Amino acid sequence: MLKAKRGDVSAFGDLVESHQRSVYSIVSRIITNRDDVDDVVQEVFVLAYQSMRGFRQEARFSTWLHSIAVNTSLKHLNKMKIRQAVSIDDPDTGLAETLSSGSGDSVESKALDREQNQAVRKAVESLPDKHRAVVVLHYFEGYSCDEIAGILNCSVGTVWSRLHYACKKMRGRLEWLDC
Amino acid sequence: MFCFKYRRKLMRYVEGELHGKVRLAVGEHIARCGKCMAEVERLRAVSSTLHKVDFPAVDPAPDTRERVLARIAQAERPPRRGFALGMASATALASLIVAAILVIHSSNIPVPRPVDENSFVERPTRDAYPDPPTTKSSVEVVEAPGESVDNAAARDLGKTGPSIMSGVSSSTPAPAAAPREEDKISRKDSADSELVGNKEMPGPAGPVTRSAAPAPLASPPCLEEAKVPKTQEAGDLTASSGASVAAFSAAPSEKAQETATREVGLDKSDPLRAVVESEDRAGRLDRAVATQKQVLVDNPEDEQALRFLLAAHQYQNQHKQAIEVLDRLIAKRPNNPRLYKDLGSAQLALGQKSEAVSAWKKGLEVDPTSDKSGIIPAAKSAGVLPEIKSAYHNQLEKKPSDTKAQKILEMIEAAK
Numbered sequence: 001m002l003k004a005k006r007g008d009v010s011a012f013g014d015l016v017e018s019h020q021r022s023v024y025s026i027v028s029r030i031i032t033n034r035d036d037v038d039d040v041v042q043e044v045f046v047l048a049y050q051s052m053r054g055f056r057q058e059a060r061f062s063t064w065l066h067s068i069a070v071n072t073s074l075k076h077l078n079k080m081k082i083r084q085a086v087s088i089d090d091p092d093t094g095l096a097e098t099l100s101s102g103s104g105d106s107v108e109s110k111a112l113d114r115e116q117n118q119a120v121r122k123a124v125e126s127l128p129d130k131h132r133a134v135v136v137l138h139y140f141e142g143y144s145c146d147e148i149a150g151i152l153n154c155s156v157g158t159v160w161s162r163l164h165y166a167c168k169k170m171r172g173r174l175e176w177l178d179c
Numbered sequence: 180m181f182c183f184k185y186r187r188k189l190m191r192y193v194e195g196e197l198h199g200k201v202r203l204a205v206g207e208h209i210a211r212c213g214k215c216m217a218e219v220e221r222l223r224a225v226s227s228t229l230h231k232v233d234f235p236a237v238d239p240a241p242d243t244r245e246r247v248l249a250r251i252a253q254a255e256r257p258p259r260r261g262f263a264l265g266m267a268s269a270t271a272l273a274s275l276i277v278a279a280i281l282v283i284h285s286s287n288i289p290v291p292r293p294v295d296e297n298s299f300v301e302r303p304t305r306d307a308y309p310d311p312p313t314t315k316s317s318v319e320v321v322e323a324p325g326e327s328v329d330n331a332a333a334r335d336l337g338k339t340g341p342s343i344m345s346g347v348s349s350s351t352p353a354p355a356a357a358p359r360e361e362d363k364i365s366r367k368d369s370a371d372s373e374l375v376g377n378k379e380m381p382g383p384a385g386p387v388t389r390s391a392a393p394a395p396l397a398s399p400p401c402l403e404e405a406k407v408p409k410t411q412e413a414g415d416l417t418a419s420s421g422a423s424v425a426a427f428s429a430a431p432s433e434k435a436q437e438t439a440t441r442e443v444g445l446d447k448s449d450p451l452r453a454v455v456e457s458e459d460r461a462g463r464l465d466r467a468v469a470t471q472k473q474v475l476v477d478n479p480e481d482e483q484a485l486r487f488l489l490a491a492h493q494y495q496n497q498h499k500q501a502i503e504v505l506d507r508l509i510a511k512r513p514n515n516p517r518l519y520k521d522l523g524s525a526q527l528a529l530g531q532k533s534e535a536v537s538a539w540k541k542g543l544e545v546d547p548t549s550d551k552s553g554i555i556p557a558a559k560s561a562g563v564l565p566e567i568k569s570a571y572h573n574q575l576e577k578k579p580s581d582t583k584a585q586k587i588l589e590m591i592e593a594a595k
Binding site for chain 2: 009010012013016017020021024025026027028029034037038041042043045046049050116117120121124135139140145157160161163164167168170171174
């Protein structure tokens with residue numbers, strides 16, 4: 001990483017390879033269009049490269065990189081306003097197919113898993129961008145709320161508040177939870 | 180009662196983030212308050228679902244590294260262009276000032292003579308006009324001897340007219356255009372950094388300026404040039420090796436504009452190609468290639484140098500040398516279909532048809548689901564697509580379960 005900080009492109013390329021999976025994970029969960037994901041991930045790494053000298057190593061590199069990933073994704077959503085346009089069943093995104101690979105032994109339980117996964121995904125997608133980012137980071141990336149506060153540059157109270165709001169809003173969309 | 184005190188803590192309670200006395204107090208309240216109990220149950224249901232639900236992420240693209248590095252190389256180019264345009268505008272401005280001085284001080288040049296001799300030095304103030312000059316007839320027209328009133332008016336408006344300034348005014352678009360370009364870059368940078376900037380986290384603090392970005396490539400010559408101190412570059416303006424910057428100093432306005440237009444018009448999809456073209460225009464391509472070869476002598480694995488050489492050989496139609504470089508790159512990146520596509524193209528240019536078919540087949544097999552590198556169109560235009568197709572048909576006949584061949588054939592059909 002020190003080499004990359006000094007401007008060694010090859011070393012930065014190694015960092016890209018080692019962190020691309022986690023960046024893809026965050027970006028693709030915040031934005032859903034497959035083609036946009038590639039572009040945004042590349043933009044994240046380019047921004048990271050351009051800002052490497054400003055990285056003070058007070059936090060882990062991955063946390064710093066993920067903060068860029070989240071902010072770039074939110075910026076992208078702001079710019080493109082694509083949420084309404086993207087469908088979970090869009091064949092281009094392949095998300096429905098991916099979601100269908102849920103665990104379960106019987107055909108019925110697989111179908112149920114798939115249905116529930118889709119419902120959750122839709123519920124997450126329906127959230128406002130900043131709330132969605134908090135949900136993705138906390139529930140799917142395993143960050144604590146303290147860490148999320150650092151990533152999003154806001155107070156821990158704000159993170160909890162957004163999480164509370166997000167859960168309440170999603171609850172309305174996950175009616176099967178009542179059963 | 181007093182639910183609002185606890186409501187804010189319910190989410191933390193559900194997530195198990197409250198401890199000690201606070202958790203106890205919230206727990207006691209929930210036990211007494213039906214509303215809060217119901218809220219906790221709802222939150223818990225959602226939370227536990229989210230913890231266990233499968234929310235699949237997209238797998239990384241196989242060539243993410245290459246694309247990122249290419250974009251970094253591309254991003255390195257704007258500052259140079261901005262600097263070049265900046266130099267162009269500065270030079271044009273300087274020439275404008277010099278021309279203006281010449282106009283004023285040269286006694287041989289017919290200076291526009293004002294109607295009132297005194298008003299040439301001290302132009303009438305607004306108070307001198309009893310009515311605001313709203314119509315053409317009320318605008319002061321300074322008429323030169325032997326010059327029609329219409330021409331003088333047009334000249335004063337900066338449009339046309341037989342004035343010595345007309346030659347200078349044609350250069351004004353260059354200085355006017357340059358700051359806009361630079362403004363655009365800095366606006367984009369500051370917009371980018373707005374979201375990325377993070378005062379608490381060690382994120383990219385403050386606006387991301389191009390100058391703050393490290394020059395990443397030890398090899399490509401355009402970046403070597405970027406490392407040259409500004410003073411040196413400015414001092415070498417008249418040197419023939421100063422590339423486009425020197426070209427501006429020779430004849431500031433027109434050349435600056437011409438070069439800027441050419442640079443903007445480059446194919447940005449291939450940054451290295453753009454670098455090669457730029458070096459060639461500056462007459463320094465041979466030197467750049469020699470520099471890259473020297474880099475490879477020191478470090479035979481330097482991928483950036485190899486890629487630059489490849490772009491240079493392709494640009495100069497040196498197919499044999501391009502194939503040599505491609506072989507080395509493929510050894511490093513065997514899963515990059517683009518390299519196979521280029522290899523096939525180079526081999527075909529040398530008349531090695533069967534080798535080209537073989538290379539393109541390998542490229543298709545690397546990623547049988549998509550042809551992002553454009554192998555199928557290339558094979559189609561080269562007339563070898565039927566050959567590739569029949570090869571995969573044969574493969575399928577021998578082994579019907581060959582999914583790779585199936586997918587490639589589907590892709591070829593879809594491309595048709």
